[in-house]
Amino acid sequence: MSADPNLDDLLDRLRPRSTREALAEIEAARRAAESREPQRTIIPDPELPPLWPHPDSGIVRFPCALECSWAHEEDVHDIDVEPISVPLYAGAEELNRVLTERAERRSAKVRARVEAAVREHFARAHPGQEPPQRDVW
Ligand SMILES: [Zn+2]
Helix, strand or coil, X not given: CCCCHHHHHHHHHHCCCCHXXXXXXHHHHHHHHHHCXXXXXXCCXXXXXXCCCCCCCCEXXXXXXXXXXXXXXXXXXXXXXXXXXXXCCCCHHHHHHHHHHHHXXXXXXXXXXXXXXXXXXXXXXXXXXXXXXXXXX
8 A cells, every 4th residue: 555546556457366356357358259240441551561671560551442453551650640748746546547549549530541541542443343342450
């Protein structure tokens, strides 16, 4: 127990869990994953980039689902440019909230950009054809 309740909260989260607690968490996560409904997306399966120092490291490719050789590319190094702004007095929950909201904003921007690129590609290269959808879990 320290004088700082935020530190106590953080230390409690970092406390080693018993095997029973860990198994209960895993089981709860498994049940939550099973009950989740798939979402449909036109975003193709991404090709993950080679590791640094390869010149293409950081470039995620989204190839056309019709395999026409076109691909939309996202540079993951350019995606993460928004500064992280957290008040000095922020506790663990505030820090978690700020980082989660930032990640969700970034994810929404990337998703919108890739979807727009796929739609534009289909309008130009495959006119009259809708981009195929796939399930995402
Ligand atoms: Zn294509």
